[in-house]
Amino acid sequence: MTQHDVHTTARLYLCTDARKQQGDFEQFVDAAFEGGVDIIQLRDKTIEAAEELELLAILQSVAHRHGRLWAVNDRADVASLSGAPVFHIGQKDIPLRSARKLLHDPTIIGLSTHTPEQIDAAIAASPGRSGLDYFCVGPVWATPTKPGRSAVGLDLVKYAANAVKQADEETVGGVVLPWFAIGGIDLGNVEEVVQAGASRIVVVRAITEAEDPTAAARALLDALDAAAA
Numbered sequence: 001m002t003q004h005d006v007h008t009t010a011r012l013y014l015c016t017d018a019r020k021q022q023g024d025f026e027q028f029v030d031a032a033f034e035g036g037v038d039i040i041q042l043r044d045k046t047i048e049a050a051e052e053l054e055l056l057a058i059l060q061s062v063a064h065r066h067g068r069l070w071a072v073n074d075r076a077d078v079a080s081l082s083g084a085p086v087f088h089i090g091q092k093d094i095p096l097r098s099a100r101k102l103l104h105d106p107t108i109i110g111l112s113t114h115t116p117e118q119i120d121a122a123i124a125a126s127p128g129r130s131g132l133d134y135f136c137v138g139p140v141w142a143t144p145t146k147p148g149r150s151a152v153g154l155d156l157v158k159y160a161a162n163a164v165k166q167a168d169e170e171t172v173g174g175v176v177l178p179w180f181a182i183g184g185i186d187l188g189n190v191e192e193v194v195q196a197g198a199s200r201i202v203v204v205r206a207i208t209e210a211e212d213p214t215a216a217a218r219a220l221l222d223a224l225d226a227a228a229a
Helices: 003-009 025-034 049-066 076-082 096-102 116-124 154-170 190-195 213-228
Strands: 012-016 039-042 069-073 086-089 108-113 134-137 179-182 201-203
Touching: 012 025, 012 213, 025 039, 025 049, 025 213, 039 049, 039 086, 049 069, 049 076, 069 076, 076 096, 086 096, 096 108, 108 116, 116 134, 116 154, 134 154, 154 179, 154 190, 190 213, 201 213
Parallel strands: 012 039, 012 201, 039 069, 069 086, 086 108, 108 134, 134 179, 179 201
Antiparallel strands: none
């Protein structure tokens, strides 16, 4: 399995800020990876590009040590300069086609979706090496990490699950586009997300606010397993 394919098995995706208040970025991401997090994305709108690149160098080193993936959000220039294996874009960020022109091959590119129409477009954009590699659905529940964005609820998770299943059935070779539920997901509601059809989740506070990030990550993976059983 190549690096480009690793994301297809990923189940737990973490977004974190630079952890300026805690001053423990390297220790935190190391602990999260130790707990089983598959991908860590640095997402912090308060830092400049130079500082982001410094933190990404740290994240890259820790991720390499654990054999895991790391991601850049929003800025294709930073993703290109850092050599990030994963790049994530929002609906109003740089278009997929433009991102492909700027980034090295084979960068994994993911997209945020918030409506059935956006999910359909993401699935349609997935075929081929130049297409989309994964998408996220949310926010399932309202979250302070996305102020002003309304919750989409579990119905959109169900829609995504059905849409991907249908696309899989219609695709020769049965290629399934990985997708993640995101937004307010924690130990208290992860079972509902799985029952709605998601097998992969993105979390923020469920790990970033935990006293023990390693234990928090392991508990979330255990909960995913239990809900899917």
